[in-house]
Amino acid sequence: MYATGLRCVRCQARFPLGARATCAACLPDPGDASIEDTSLSQTLAVDYDEDRLRSVLDRDRLAARPPGLWRYAELLPVGAPACRVDLGAGGTRLAALTRLQAGTGVELLAKVEGGNPTGSFKDRPIGVAASVALERGATTLAAMTSGNIGSALAAAAARAGVAARILLLAAGGLTGGEAEVSLEKSAQIQAYGARVFTPAASMRELTRLAREAAGALGWTWMHDLAAFQAEGDKTTAFEICEQLGWRVPDWVVVPVGTGTHLFGLWAGFAQLQRLGFTAGLPRMAGVQPAGADAMVRALDRGDPEMAPLAAVTLNLALPITHRVAGHHAYHAVRASGGTAVAVTDAEMRQAVLDLATREGIYTEPAAAAALAGARTLIASGAAWPGSRIVCVLTSHGLKASVAMRAWFPPPPRIEPRLDALADAAAPGEPRGH
Ligand SMILES: [Zn+2]
Numbered sequence: 001m002y003a004t005g006l007r008c009v010r011c012q013a014r015f016p017l018g019a020r021a022t023c024a025a026c027l028p029d030p031g032d033a034s035i036e037d038t039s040l041s042q043t044l045a046v047d048y049d050e051d052r053l054r055s056v057l058d059r060d061r062l063a064a065r066p067p068g069l070w071r072y073a074e075l076l077p078v079g080a081p082a083c084r085v086d087l088g089a090g091g092t093r094l095a096a097l098t099r100l101q102a103g104t105g106v107e108l109l110a111k112v113e114g115g116n117p118t119g120s121f122k123d124r125p126i127g128v129a130a131s132v133a134l135e136r137g138a139t140t141l142a143a144m145t146s147g148n149i150g151s152a153l154a155a156a157a158a159r160a161g162v163a164a165r166i167l168l169l170a171a172g173g174l175t176g177g178e179a180e181v182s183l184e185k186s187a188q189i190q191a192y193g194a195r196v197f198t199p200a201a202s203m204r205e206l207t208r209l210a211r212e213a214a215g216a217l218g219w220t221w222m223h224d225l226a227a228f229q230a231e232g233d234k235t236t237a238f239e240i241c242e243q244l245g246w247r248v249p250d251w252v253v254v255p256v257g258t259g260t261h262l263f264g265l266w267a268g269f270a271q272l273q274r275l276g277f278t279a280g281l282p283r284m285a286g287v288q289p290a291g292a293d294a295m296v297r298a299l300d301r302g303d304p305e306m307a308p309l310a311a312v313t314l315n316l317a318l319p320i321t322h323r324v325a326g327h328h329a330y331h332a333v334r335a336s337g338g339t340a341v342a343v344t345d346a347e348m349r350q351a352v353l354d355l356a357t358r359e360g361i362y363t364e365p366a367a368a369a370a371l372a373g374a375r376t377l378i379a380s381g382a383a384w385p386g387s388r389i390v391c392v393l394t395s396h397g398l399k400a401s402v403a404m405r406a407w408f409p410p411p412p413r414i415e416p417r418l419d420a421l422a423d424a425a426a427p428g429e430p431r432g433h
Contacts, residue, residue: 001079002048006227009263009331010043010304017046017077018136021224026327034207035223035258035326039298039306042258042326044227045267046077050274059246059277067091069127072238075271076128077231083135085156089116089123090235094243094390099358100371104378105385109249110355110371111240114363114396118151118188121261121394124236125229126152132228134160138220142213144169144206145222146319147185148395153222154192164194165219167206170318182318183402226260230328233264234271240390241269241278248273248280250387251377255369255394256286256295256340257320259329265392266332282390284333285382286325286340287373289315293342295325295333304330316345316403317366319395339382343372349407351375352397362397365404370394 006015008023015024022030027040035041057074065071069090078084092115101108113121126149130141142165143153150166157164166189168181181198189196199206213219222229241248248269254262262284272278286295291313298306308323315321333340343351351368355361370391377383397404414420 001077002050002053002074003077003231004047004049006044007047008043009045009328010040014047015044021226032204032208034203035226036203036323037308039304039324039327039330042226042260042263042328045263045328046227046231048075048271050271054275057275062242067239069124069232069235072235075231075234075238077228078128078131078135080135083131085127085131085134085160087117087123087127087155087159089127090239092116092236092239094240095359095361097355097359097371097391100354106378106383107386107388108374109388109390110359110361111236111390111392112361113236113392113394114361114367114399118148118155119396119399120148120152121233121236121392122148122152123155125232125260125264126156126222128232129222129225129228130156130160132225133220134162136220139163140165140217140219141222142166142210142219143222144203144210146170147182147189148319148399149222150189150194150196151185151192154189154194157194158192164189164192165213166194166196167210168196168198169206170198182400184399226258226326230260230264230267233261234268236392237265237268238272241272244388246278248278249282249390251285251338251374251383251389252282252392253285253287253370253374253377253389254392255317255320255366255373256288256325256329257322259286259295259325259332261392261394262286263326263328263332266336281336282338284336284338285373285377286329286333286338287320287369288325288340288342289313289317289321289348289369290342290344291315292317292321292323293340294323295329296340296342298325298330299333299340304334306330316348317369319364319366320369339377341373341376343369343376347372347375352404353407355393356397361393363393364395364397364400366400367394367396
């Protein structure tokens, strides 16, 4: 294995790979702090022996391997091949959005992460974090999640033959009784054989409960392996560069909740450049829902120590609705010369419909937020004419079909006669647009 340790992106302190989940210098006493309480709970990154890596890995050696996460095994923090969870994650399509880019003056592409085995990009970070847990001897894998992490973890645990326990939250656990858990994700998680619980509690209470369950029940929590999740996210950056013939896009636009995904993407682009696979780096753009835009506000203030938003407005994009994003994501956006933008429910809805009706790509609103964010960058001039923009479409629309069903009229019932069918099929106002 080429991973050598953990490093804090805020203070540069170094720790062994097996150290605790937060920086002991930046956050000496995590107490009951949850990822919703402080951006300091997310500052750690994995370091590698990159001199050794340069001697064992090059573009030609990669080109001969099958697609997927483990194509990049040397660049991931898992040593034992037997511990690698392999569901066939990764290797997703980089789609040219030729119809949606018309008239924009930019080149618009989409990394279609809904094509992963459980329907979201989470198969990458959880595939790696679960593998790290297995390598450490874990027998029960656990997660607190509004859904996509739970689906990915339940599938990974099933593949590995270990137990999965999921605390399934509504809207990131932020909205008390106002929102319900996702029916699609709840069923999907249970279908993989995981035990699902829906606690009525604050994130702070749940964080304490998780720590107690780790000690008393031996559960291994995915949020304690966040630094390793970001390593899985690096593979999306690796694929984007390979799919572009080892060229780097000008902008990478990604929805941001805690920001680990955006940070992992940035870490991937930066690592490829250091290893000499690519020249240059993209600008990273984070997209958040209006009302849950902690990172947008932090960047506006120039202060990475973001205060949690007091309350978060319910919005369409529940998977990326958080009160605070991690310091690591703030660092990545600044280092890249990028930005963060907030988008409205109406903009996300329009993006879902445009991707589906004009490109044949069905996403949940949180994923389509990337296109809505790209449009904001184009309109503001931040994305210059001729620039190449990759939108990371994080999840499949089937993840949120129950909610989106309300956007459309019920399909008309018809009699089995040609005239009835012809009448019903006659051109009219497009529905739901
Ligand atoms: Zn630190």
